[in-house]
Amino acid sequence: MAVVPLTEILSAAFDERYGVPAINVVNDLTLEAVLAAAVEKSSPLIVQTSVKTVRTIGSDVLYAMWTSMTAGIEVPVTLHLDHCPEREVITECLRQGWNSVLFDASRLPVAENMRQTVEVVAEARGFGAAVEGEIESITGVEDGIGSDSAAEQQDLAVALDFLRTTRVDVFAPAIGNAHGSYKKAPVLDAQRVSDLVAAYPVPIALHGGSGLSDEQFRDLISRGCAKVNISTALKETFMKSNLAFLTAAAERQKWDPPSLFRSVREDVIDLAGSLMTLFGSAGRAG
Template sequence: MALVTVNELLQKAEAGKYAVGAFNCNNMEIVQAIIAAAEAENAPVIIQASQGAIKYAGLEWIVGMSKIAAEQAKIPVALHLDHGTSFEQCVQCIRAGFSSVMIDGSQYPLEENIELTNRVLAVARPVGVSVEAELGKIGGTEDDITVDEKDAMYTDPEEAREFVERTNVDSLAVAIGTAHGQYKGEPKLDFERLEKIKSLVKIPIVLHGSSGVPDEAIQRAISLGVCKVNIDTNIREAITGAIRKVLNEKPNEIDPRKIIGPGREAAIEVIREKIRIFGSSGKA
């Protein structure tokens, strides 16, 4: 089937009280792992690519692989730009064939963030592409984007209400205590803040930096309105762990298929586990 929009998947997730997994890809093996895991769980899935992934693999390659994956898949698949930081980049991805984009104006003051988000919406809406925005800063590092812990700001519920009223964006990423990359300790999520945001904002909420967050915390966040959960670091850890194991056990192995293949299998397992935690198994 053709790529679907993230908005279509999240509307169903919100009605069904589950979340759709959004998994970052950087190469063919990760795209294959995402699809294989989602099909094994009969779950809708979001392939997402960051600026770093696009720089590494190439925009046309990311779109080409994802479109082939979606066409051959038995489950609904969306292709989403993760952390687009400029109007131009979002337009480029829309033109290339992404079914969904994120415009991350969280580093700007509220007025500028609203203006930037509305510019992207004006281009995306007429061509049926869904748009995610972000309010508040999520700590940690993702590709070229770094937010120091001291600069990480939680999302203000009243600002979230105003932002959504003035943009009518499809989904909103909020900062409630998660971070990108590997955690130094166990993250503590501000569920009271999430509950307040959801009481004021009637659109799907997105949780970034979810790798390393305890399963119970993820599930509680979903029960409070989170409909999209982003995972990247856990996939990287699974793949590199499996590759290291092969190279440690067989230091003379030179066949990339025998080195990278086990990494793909490890990624499938971790993605399947996340899908079950998110409650989206059997929801395709």
């Protein structure tokens, strides 16, 4: 088990119709906590890093944290670079050892997006890594990438041409989902997932997962959303947990950083574990 290719994790999830949490981590504590949750729940896990996190921590330090924390781990895990429009960052992370990348060229014309995605797929294959692709921006800004403008859907024929030409391993369609916190309950085009999978059986990545209902998650996973992205929920849990602990510490005038770290770690483990149970990946690592 241990660190495995993204395709190995998603192949089983797609075939058996369960979802694997793809959780964006922000530092060493959140990385260790989501890995601990995966071990506790006997679940596969996709750890995601944003371009912002890569730049903040440094790809070398971040990858050293990854290799240290996954040494001897007994569940299948993989390291994925999320929403990256910059080819040089993709190359940097592939060289360090990331197992998978999302080349986000969704703001380019489809033809140019496709041309460059073909190049990224070829580059990634040289490192034994996988590629996630998309032709439509997911509404919302995340870590400085994206737009608040509503995403425009391409015709099914355009999406299929992209898939057949690029041969990406995972596809992220726009289905009415959005990054960040939903201001109202989203209306999702779940049928689009079914149509894509029926025409071209590739694992689908569900972006903007934070805030969807349990029923929406289960329905979309049953249609082929094998990779379920979670970023906002992790950030909110991490920061609110810190805030609650520090507020109580201020009231008591007792300052003990290790206690803070333990408390936040447990909250992050609880979040990740609950997602593994909900998505059906818990117990699938055996």
